[in-house]
Amino acid sequence: MKNLVWFRRDLRLKDNTALLHACKDAADGVVAVFYITPAQWTEHNDAPLKVDFWLRNVAALSKSLAKINIPLLVEECNQFSEVPDAVLALAKKHGCGDIFFNREYEVNERRRDESLLQLATEFSVSIHQFHDRVIVPPREIKTKDERPYSVFTPYRKRWDKIAADFGSVQKTPPKQKALNIQPSKVPDSVDGFCFDDLPTELWPASEDEAQRRLEMFAGKIDDYGEARDVPALAGTSGLSPYLAAGVISPRQCLAAAINTDAGAIGGEGGATTWISELTWRDFYAHVMVGFPRVSMDLPFKEKTKKLKWRSSKKDLEAWKTGQTGYPIVDAGMRQLNQTGWMHNRLRMVTAMFLTKNLLIDWREGEKYFMEKLIDGDLAANNGGWQWSASTGTDAVPYFRIFSPFSQSKRFDTEAEFIKQMCPELTEVSPKAIHDLNKLAKALKETGADYPAYIVDYKESRERALAAFKAL
Ligand SMILES: Cc1cc2nc3c(=O)[nH]c(=O)nc-3n(C[C@H](O)[C@H](O)[C@H](O)COP(=O)(O)OP(=O)(O)OC[C@H]3O[C@@H](n4cnc5c(N)ncnc54)[C@H](O)[C@@H]3O)c2cc1C
Numbered sequence: 128m129k130n131l132v133w134f135r136r137d138l139r140l141k142d143n144t145a146l147l148h149a150c151k152d153a154a155d156g157v158v159a160v161f162y163i164t165p166a167q168w169t170e171h172n173d174a175p176l177k178v179d180f181w182l183r184n185v186a187a188l189s190k191s192l193a194k195i196n197i198p199l200l201v202e203e204c205n206q207f208s209e210v211p212d213a214v215l216a217l218a219k220k221h222g223c224g225d226i227f228f229n230r231e232y233e234v235n236e237r238r239r240d241e242s243l244l245q246l247a248t249e250f251s252v253s254i255h256q257f258h259d260r261v262i263v264p265p266r267e268i269k270t271k272d273e274r275p276y277s278v279f280t281p282y283r284k285r286w287d288k289i290a291a292d293f294g295s296v297q298k299t300p301p302k303q304k305a306l307n308i309q310p311s312k313v314p315d316s317v318d319g320f321c322f323d324d325l326p327t328e329l330w331p332a333s334e335d336e337a338q339r340r341l342e343m344f345a346g347k348i349d350d351y352g353e354a355r356d357v358p359a360l361a362g363t364s365g366l367s368p369y370l371a372a373g374v375i376s377p378r379q380c381l382a383a384a385i386n387t388d389a390g391a392i393g394g395e396g397g398a399t400t401w402i403s404e405l406t407w408r409d410f411y412a413h414v415m416v417g418f419p420r421v422s423m424d425l426p427f428k429e430k431t432k433k434l435k436w437r438s439s440k441k442d443l444e445a446w447k448t449g450q451t452g453y454p455i456v457d458a459g460m461r462q463l464n465q466t467g468w469m470h471n472r473l474r475m476v477t478a479m480f481l482t483k484n485l486l487i488d489w490r491e492g493e494k495y496f497m498e499k500l501i502d503g504d505l506a507a508n509n510g511g512w513q514w515s516a517s518t519g520t521d522a523v524p525y526f527r528i529f530s531p532f533s534q535s536k537r538f539d540t541e542a543e544f545i546k547q548m549c550p551e552l553t554e555v556s557p558k559a560i561h562d563l564n565k566l567a568k569a570l571k572e573t574g575a576d577y578p579a580y581i582v583d584y585k586e587s588r589e590r591a592l593a594a595f596k597a598l
Pocket residue numbers: 355363364365366367368370371404405407408409411469470471472474475478496500502503504505507508509510511512515
């Protein structure tokens with residue numbers, strides 16, 4: 128019988144555990160499938176730009192698979208709940224007795240897979256699932272009393288000790304027996320996921336492109352520790368869309384970092400700092416599995432459920448559109464709206480501004496990011512939002528509130544990035560841009576068409592502190 132490999136967010140040929148196992152001893156050949164699930168994607172707030180990126184990568188994957196005689200079928204089911212029946216019917220149609228896939232860790236995805244496991248026995252089909260999305264599988268790292276870690280630093284210490292055991296890059300599968308099955312034509316778009324004027328050329332599809340980016344980044348990884356916080360520099364890898372769609376594996380990233388510095392795990396240089404970001408990625412997947420409430424719209428810190436968030440459509444809209452009157456916040460939001468991606472430092476600044484200075488529920492921000500981000504990933508996005516809102520795994524107590532002005536002064540000193548995103552401020556000096564009162568005066572003097580601040584910094588900070596104290 129043939130083997131069926133089901134691709135999800137692991138759109139690559141190289142270092143793909145499920146694919147490699149499907150190709151082992153597959154005497155009768157291998158068939159592949161990818162499901163388009165529009166209603167589910169809408170429910171998950173998946174961004175049109177991300178869906179477009181997925182489709183372009185599915186098309187690239189289909190070409191690579193065809194070279195090793197694996198036809199990729201692209202099927203459509205509206206919801207995840209319809210997929211288990213569909214995949215089993217497909218297996219039957221093509222004479223496949225084994226289905227291979229890499230696990231996904233979100234609640235809806237896990238329910239879908241559990242339902243497939245139950246149905247598969249009736250169909251006499253064997254299911255083979257693998258941990259492939261992260262370096263160290265969730266549940267692998269536990270506290271002494273067998274519980275999942277809820278704080279990053281001790282998690283990371285343990286991760287550093289065992290990552291190498293899980294981190295080897297695997298072989299690329301060899302050519303398979305040729306089959307008389309035509310690959311599907313991959314659609315260019317999916318109804319309901321349209322967008323205008325977004326620069327898809329910033330994110331070319333394909334594994335080769337992801338590898339090219341990794342190699343380029345590896346060449347400057349030593350500078351990462353300094354450069355990663357400066358939005359005006361291309362100091363980070365820009366690999367997040369590729370990692371989120373699985374066009375590159377985190378193991379390949381780890382291997383590239385170690386290749387530049389053999390002692391990078393647990394070391395001190397730029398490669399170590401970058402590996403620590405890959406560890407955060409693993410950590411948030413581990414949190415989602417250990418504390419599934421976080422993928423059900425609930426806070427990680429349960430007592431913060433009672434926090435009295437403000438409701439203000441006007442303030443939320445000003446934040447979304449980059450019109451708050453706080454230059455660094457507006458620059459970040461405009462970057463998101465214009466490119467579908469935002470620099471990490473700005474994700475923290477804009478998230479903290481929404482949840483602390485505007486005291487608006489983190490779930491509003493989480494949803495908006497998901498609707499826009501090309502790299503939107505539930506675990507990382509939820510983790511980042513809850514960390515910034517102090518409802519999450521941040522070990523520091525509730526009063527971590529970034530001042531947008533100290534942040535912009537420190538990380539965009541010459542206001543280079545701010546001016547790029549907010550050209551209205553071209554004539555305003557960096558000094559004024561980094562100071563609320565000076566900015567108000569400079570706007571009057573220069574007549575710059577930039578909004579007045581929508582909230583007073585000191586008052587809004589006090590309001591946030593009071594709201595958290597009241598818990
Ligand atoms: C509020 C908020 C929301 C976020 N939403 C997402 C999201 O939806 N998807 C996403 O991939 N990342 C998210 N992040 C994490 C981080 O901002 C992005 O991963 C990073 O900006 C991507 O750029 P890069 O690929 O150049 O990162 P690099 O600095 O080159 O890092 C390498 C990789 O490590 C991972 N990574 C880096 N930082 C983090 C982090 N803090 N948490 C988890 N993984 C990390 C990413 O996969 C990234 O591609 C969010 C952070 C915050 C504060």
